[in-house]
Amino acid sequence: MDFGDAGAAPVILADRLDRLLISWHENRVVLSIVLGLSVLAVIVLRRHAYKIAQRGSPTLEKAEWLSQNDDVRLQIAKDKRIETAPRNTPSLTSGQARKPLITVAAPRVVTGRKPSKSRGGQLALQRRREPSRIQPLIFFSSLTGTTERLSKNVAADLEEVSIAQPAILRPQIHDISYIDLDDYFISGPKTPAPDAGILYFYLLLIPSYDIDTILNTFLSHLDETHNDFRIDTAPLSMLAGYTVFGIGDKEGWPTEETGFCSQAVEVDKWMAKLTGRKRAYPVGLGDVKSNLDRSLKDWIGGVSNILKEVSKTGALGEGVPGSGEPLESDDEDEPEEVDEEVEFPDSGRNKRRKLANTTDLEDVGGKANSYAAPMAIDFTTYSSPPSAPTPLKAMVPKESPTHAALIKQGYTIVGTHSGVKICRWTKSALRGRGSCYKNSFYGIASHLCMETTPSLSCSNKCVFCWRHGTNPVSTTWRWQIDDPKLIFEGAKEGHYRKIKMMRGVPGVRAERFEEAMRIRHCALSLVGEPIFYPRINEFVGLLHGEKISSFLVCNAQHPQQLRDLRRVTQLYVSIDASNKDSLRKIDRPLHRDFWERFNSCLDLLREKRFEQRTVFRLTLVKGFNIEDEVEGYAHLVAKGLPCFVEIKGVTYCGTSSSAGAGLTMQNVPFYEEVVAFVEALEKALAKRGLEYGIAAEHAHSCCVLIASKRFFINAKWHTLIDYDKFFNLLESARDFTPEDYCKETPEWALWGNGGFDPRDERVDRKGRPKEKKTTSDNGGQNQNGTRVGEEKFMP
Structure with a gap:
């Protein structure tokens, strides 16, 4: 190798750079002008192309005339418009009427400004x-x-x-x-x-x-x-x-x-x-x-x-x-109020919201823990609140048509926003004709249960709700707040009054009537959203203070209230759909961010599953949330990992309200359809490696229970609740888990046995006893070889 040639290379390169620099200095004016004109030409061409795109394709705006019988289809694909004519388009005749081809504008950019x-x-x-x-x-x-x-x-x-x-x-x-x-x-x-x-x-x-x-x-x-x-x-x-x-x-x-x-x-x-x-x-x-x-x-x-x-x-x-x-x-012609805008981070995205007037918590009602004047909090609403505070009103005033409608439906209105009512299962249990599914699954006799709610308002308008147009709906609490003690005493008084009205009903058993005068359980469901009540924790504390169990049902739209909720005996979340679109159609939530709220509540249930018993409640509505949604439900179960999953066919109340909501008897599934759905869901959970099994059923009310195998203890299901032990653990003030207060599920309630309590007697609609089916020793089947309870039961 010639090292002399290698040393000459840098000299040659430097000489070429010197010549290039001299050439630039001699011609820089001309080159600058050419470069500027080139950039300007590119900008003009791009603006011209953009204007053409905004006006629509020139070929579409020309006078192209087609027959009125022609089927013209325009498709917009990616960045250009494609005109597609149907096959076998008939030729135009001289006598046919003609019309201009419809033009499709480019996608509109949403700017937030008023239209021109x-x-x-x-x-x-x-x-x-x-x-x-x-x-x-x-x-x-x-x-x-x-x-x-x-x-x-x-x-x-x-x-x-x-x-x-x-x-x-x-x-x-x-x-x-x-x-x-x-x-x-x-x-x-x-x-x-x-x-x-x-x-x-x-x-x-x-x-x-x-x-x-x-x-x-x-x-x-x-x-x-x-x-x-x-x-x-x-x-x-x-x-x-x-x-x-x-x-x-x-x-x-x-x-x-x-x-x-x-x-x-x-x-x-x-x-x-x-x-x-x-x-x-x-x-x-x-x-x-x-x-x-x-x-x-x-x-x-x-x-x-x-x-x-x-x-x-x-x-x-x-x-x-x-x-x-x-x-x-x-x-209408006045300019909009311009408030200072501030950026708030929300789920990784910045949302612009108006900066509202702030109020110190100590100024609300005189002190922070005062409930005389609560602040309405709604993360759906972006408008500024009124400058002057509005007086709080009763949710259900006595003189209102809402009050009259609820009274007519059998409610006792407690205070200004609460209610109590006895259900048909309470009446049935008093006559020894059977309790609801909670007796089979959790050991709650219906005549010992009070059904009440501290909030008659809800943030959903579910298609299967019985109270459309009678109970208030809202995303915020904007009413006066009754004291929890007033609600508690009023609910008990209203419940006992309705029980006493059953004394003269034929068939009521004396021993059960006496038992019913001591409330043992409270179902916080009924109508409305119980967790909406701002002092729900105090109300639950009053229940536990008298050793009354608490079964609270929420609609998965209030994650903050769910996060703040203290321990209840059993916590339900209604899971009425497996995806966003179905949930919007079935629950018809008022919150615009309903899907985000829904998923936040599922995450919270996952966190609480070792502190208290958690339940997913699936209400099946044929034509809405049964077909092709098993996999979606299995995904939600994997997300929340509840202790139990209740699957129940929707109950049709047969009123104009149901029809107005789009619900008819055609939407009520037969029991065998519910069973098929449950078996498919169990397989979908197993496919995901989740340890769940079908534990119990109550065919009489079209309801089946899937349970986590945390409650499959010593090869037996333990879905019932030991209520005495629950209250002892609660009073001990030490940590405990749901497994610490469970009891073995009775044989008659297990999957395959129908779930009807043998201490009761089944009757038909006219009160006549039904024939009892004999159970063979082969997998809970009767003499005909079919599963017990596999009739066409309707809720």
């Missing part, structure tokens, strides 16, 4: 070019039935209009208590097969109450939708229009300022903002004591004329988004 008025005007002009089909949607809320009756009258009148004007479709009626508000009041109606040629028109019939009803939730929803930074401030601008009719009582509230139709006026205000002021007709106001029917008739007449005009022109009026008349709400 010029853009809205262009859309309005585009709609006026040809007649449109109008779909009226009637929304109402009713406690006493008056508004429901009026909504049917409105629908009947509009049906006559639709017969005369085919462009106006038959109206649809929706009860606000049963619909999912997100399906109608965020971005317009969510329909299975949306028709681009239909314009929706909202008619809202709103009564006004001085109590908490679903209307409070509805108004909060409209408020949150408008103030949610992730949603356009006018997301309902696609509607053809809206109008509101209010129902009130001038005898109690003479003017709008004092409350007459105040909730209807407030709904109108929010709808004006959400639709971009598409008020089609002024707010109608009717007085139930005088001019209600006449006012409604006049209002319907005006609305009918507007619908006819919209069906012809596709718009509410020339050059205006609304009716063209002066605004009825003076503050």
Whole structure:
């Protein structure tokens, strides 16, 4: 190798760099100009391409004409639009009518700013070019039935209009208590097969109450939708229009300022903002004591004329988004309040929330532990609270229709927000005709059990709930808070009063009647959400103080309250669906972050499983949460690892409330369907390596128990509770686990034996004794070879 050549290489490289530097200095002006022009050209070309993308493909905006019978399908794939024509498209003939090809705009970027008025005007002009089909949607809320009756009258009148004007479709009626508000009041109606040629028109019939009803939730929803930074401030601008009719009582509230139709006026205000002021007709106001029917008739007449005009022109009026008349709400043009914004970390994402006025805990009610004026906490709501504190009201006032409806259903209202009721199983047990599933699974005779709730309010609107429209719903506690002792004593008094009413019922056993006068167990379920009550721990302490066991059921929507809950005898969480979409359809939660709350509660149950008995309660509703959801449920069990999993077929109460919620007898599974689901779930758990087994059943109420093998002790199931031992351990103030107070499950309650207590007598619906099946020694089968209890039991 020539080391001399290697040493010359650096010299040659340095010489070339010197020449390059000299050349740059001589031509730097020209090169800089060329480089700048190149960058400018790239920017101009990119902006031009972006504008083309925003306007839509030029080829789609040209005058391409196709037959009205053609099936034109447009698909948007990734970054470009693809026009796909159907196969075997017939050729055009000279006599066929033609229409322009529909254009699809590029995906809209949600900016949180109000829609441009010029853009809205262009859309309005585009709609006026040809007649449109109008779909009226009637929304109402009713406690006493008056508004429901009026909504049917409105629908009947509009049906006559639709017969005369085919462009106006038959109206649809929706009860606000049963619909999912997100399906109608965020971005317009969510329909299975949306028709681009239909314009929706909202008619809202709103009564006004001085109590908490679903209307409070509805108004909060409209408020949150408008103030949610992730949603356009006018997301309902696609509607053809809206109008509101209010129902009130001038005898109690003479003017709008004092409350007459105040909730209807407030709904109108929010709808004006959400639709971009598409008020089609002024707010109608009717007085139930005088001019209600006449006012409604006049209002319907005006609305009918507007619908006819919209069906012809596709718009509410020339050059205006609304009716063209002066605004009825003076503050619609006022600028929004601008509060200082602050970033809050939430589950790894930053969510913008308005900085609300803070209140020191010591200022609430005079001291931190005072419950006279609680703060409403709702992480769903982003709007600022009112500056002046509002006086706290009763959740269920005595003079309210809610109170009257619950009393009619057999409740005893305790205080202002609690209730107690005896169930049919209590009556059955008093007559020796059988107890509910809790007797088979946990050793609770129904005649010794009190069913109560310290909160008649709930944050869900489940499809299988019996109390739709009668119990309040809310995401926050905004009522006065009764003392736990008042609720405890009132619940016992109400329960004993109802037990005493059973003295004259034929068939009641004297010994069981005497036993029933000493409450041993308390089921905190009934209606509403018990854990919602801010002083729930104190109430549970009063139960334990009198050696009354506590079975608390929650809906997995209040993780903070669940975290703060002290030890109960058994803690239930309702698991009504295995995925987010099914849970939204079945439980219809009010919280927008319901799925995150749900999963947080499952995590908390996993943490508590060695401190207290935890239970997943699965309510099976055919057509909602049975088909193809076994694997999803198994995943949730793996997440929460409960001590027990109860699987029960839904109970149909046979009322109009159930039908309004979309529930019929067709949704009630037969017992063999429940059994098939349970066996499939057991296999899915075993496939995941989870140690669970089918432990017990109560075929009479369509219920089966899957238990963790922590309770399979010495080759026998121990699902029952030793209540005396539980209270001894509780008083000892030492740590203990659920295994420390369990008892062996009786033979008759085990899986395969039906679960009916042999000390009771089964009867048919007319009270006649049923034939008892004999059990063979072969796997709990009867003489016919079928499993005991494998009949078509209905709950």
